[in-house]
Amino acid sequence: MTVSFAQIKESTPFVFDQNCGTRVVLDHIMSKWGVLVLSCLSDGTHRWGALRREVDGISEKMLASTLRTLADDGLVHRESLPTVPPHVEYSLTPLGRDLMERMLPLMEWVADHADGMLERG
């Protein structure tokens, strides 16, 4: 049985209040690009260029800023190999993998239901 939203708020008072840290984390991981970058990395380590190609439509600026934010949050690990030309690899941290275990079922649901939802609108 999954927890209810009321139970979450009961066990953690003031959670989801306007100035609570949850709002910041939600903004990061549920952001337009954050979701897609995290999902992509859930398949394993990716290089910068691979992410740029896989996350369809993302600009370099947003890829850089999204990766930095997620790395600061401790969800993404950045590994820069001291080669020429540069070679940088991104992967999920254990915390990030833990998160994606909860997020992927949601992504699967969206993939399954999106078209049906929109054709009626």
Next chain:
Amino acid sequence: MTVSFAQIKESTPFVFDQNCGTRVVLDHIMSKWGVLVLSCLSDGTHRWGALRREVDGISEKMLASTLRTLADDGLVHRESLPTVPPHVEYSLTPLGRDLMERMLPLMEWVADHADGMLERG
């Protein structure tokens, strides 16, 4: 065992491409206010005023537009009682409840880990 992101994309070609419907649905349900309104409604039927008070910080404009979007998507049911003064109730549709079954574990994770993530940043 949860599905991998690669498996999702394999079983549904072109899903999560830039012009795919999934991007629209993601924008709706993972939006700043959409997440919170849906979570609130997952606890049961709420009146307009109750939502306004419970979703801390939301403006009337954004509450109205968020509710309309989610209703158009078939996730939220709007019931207007013909009384004076007006009395309108919002609740999740079966589709909405199905979605929240996948989203609430994620919300619980965020509530549990948010503070720890931010104090290091």
Next chain:
DNA sequence: CAGCATCCCGGGCGATACTG
């Protein structure tokens, strides 16, 4: 190859006022 700096536009969103 993997970024950062700069410029700039559109619209998301908040504030305020008004209505059935």
Next chain:
DNA sequence: CAGTATCGCCCGGGATGCTG
């Protein structure tokens, strides 16, 4: 009570160009 209407600001984010 449950909205709609209007105004205006801010900033997300795209485009372009430069660097180690």
